[in-house]
Every structure is written in C-alpha cells, then in structure tokens.
Amino acid sequence: AQSVTQLGSHVSVSEGALVLLRCNYSSSVPPYLFWYVQYPNQGLQLLLKYTSAATLVKGINGFEAEFKKSETSFHLTKPSAHMRDAAEYFCAVRVYAGGTSYGKLTFGQGTILTVHP
Amino acid sequence: EAGVTQFPSHSVIEKGQTVTLRCDPISGHDNLYWYRRVMGKEIKFLLHFVKESKQDESGMPNNRFLAERTGGTYSTLKVQPAELEDSGVYFCASSQVRGGQSTDTQYFGPGTRLTVL
Numbered sequence: 001a002q003s004v005t006q007l008g009s010h011v012s013v014s015e016g017a018l019v020l021l022r023c024n025y026s027s028s029v030p031p032y033l034f035w036y037v038q039y040p041n042q043g044l045q046l047l048l049k050y051t052s053a054a055t056l057v058k059g060i061n062g063f064e065a066e067f068k069k070s071e072t073s074f075h076l077t078k079p080s081a082h083m084r085d086a087a088e089y090f091c092a093v094r095v096y097a098g099g100t101s102y103g104k105l106t107f108g109q110g111t112i113l114t115v116h117p
Numbered sequence: 118e119a120g121v122t123q124f125p126s127h128s129v130i131e132k133g134q135t136v137t138l139r140c141d142p143i144s145g146h147d148n149l150y151w152y153r154r155v156m157g158k159e160i161k162f163l164l165h166f167v168k169e170s171k172q173d174e175s176g177m178p179n180n181r182f183l184a185e186r187t188g189g190t191y192s193t194l195k196v197q198p199a200e201l202e203d204s205g206v207y208f209c210a211s212s213q214v215r216g217g218q219s220t221d222t223q224y225f226g227p228g229t230r231l232t233v234l
Binding site: 032036041042043044045046049051090092094103104105106107108109110 | 120121150152158159160161162165173176208210221222223224225226227228
C-alpha cells in the first residue's frame, strides 16, 4: 500500500522568500505523484503532477517539484512567495489500479502555507 | 466548461438524522470519486464509480454510508443514521476516460461541510 508524509503542518515564509513544502512517499510500484492546493472556500486545484516523464515538473503559479526516487521525495518549491500563495497544500500519490481505472489518491496531511508581508 | 459541483455547501444535522450529499461531475467524466476529510486528519478515499458501477468502495467506513450513481451522471452519498464522527468535509472528484484509458487528473469540487451535533 502507498502512503504520503508531509513534513510540517504549518510553514510560514516572508513575501519574496523561497517556498519549500516537503513530501515523502512510500510505494511498492512506480507512483504517480501530485500536488494540490486549496484556497479558502474553494475546492482542491491541481498544481502539478509527476507521471514518470521528466523528474523536474513545472506547475501553475510558478511552482515546481522534483521527483527523487532515491530519497522517495517530491518536494514542492517556489523561488519567491506571493501573498496570494497562502493556502493549504496537499501532496498525493496514486498507483495504477489496472484496466481503465487510475484508482484512488492517497493524500498527505496537508501543509498550511502562511505568507507574511 | 463547468467544474465539479457539490450540494449543499454546508449541512448541520443532529445525530441520528439522515443527510444526502450530491455531486455533479464534469460533463463527460465517467470516473467519479468521493473523499472525506475529518478535522485534523488527511483527506481519505471513500469510493470510486466508473459510470454507474462501483469500481472500488474499500474506503467506505460502514454500512451507514450509501453511494449511488444512477445513470452514470450525478452521484449521491447518503449517511443514515448520522453519527458525530461523520462530521467533516466531503469532496467529490471526477476524471475522464479517453480512448479506453483514464486520464490521470482528478478534478475536485468545493466540498460539502457536514456537521453532526
């Protein structure tokens, strides 16, 4: 079975500072990995995904993540934080379930990002 | 194109009552998923429909929960009778089957916040 661990339930940065949100996964087969973001009073929005192509994945709003198999990690980064980046971020893993189904997502606990002026 | 919609956005009921949550997936999406986030915990998978068939219901907590997707369009999730531990946010997601293979992006609705008193 797969699992996801997000290190740090709360991360606080200053506007303009580097954002680093940590995610480690456990999977017995090659995983698909995702980062979702939830802004207040909205649903989860996909930021980016890794599906076994390039290990450095670029997403929306200037975010990127690097898949490191040796470290079983998929950390999310952004060089310069904006106030609008304040939200909750979720890392998720999915294993191909066979047939026409890509199966369920297994989520980490979520990380709330606060951006200070 | 309309996104995934969920109704109601909030529901407050008393223990022992019945509540029905509804999810309308993106038009043409055959995959429909239900997830739940209990306060302070991670988002957890409940079940997965492919059209009107239940593909995976391994996450359903007990037989007080009944999910249906008649006609393969919208889905309902009924909780009867509701218990205090059922409180949380219920998310619905959908994804597309294209050419016999599911795409690997799940699109989420805004969620229904259920409070059981």
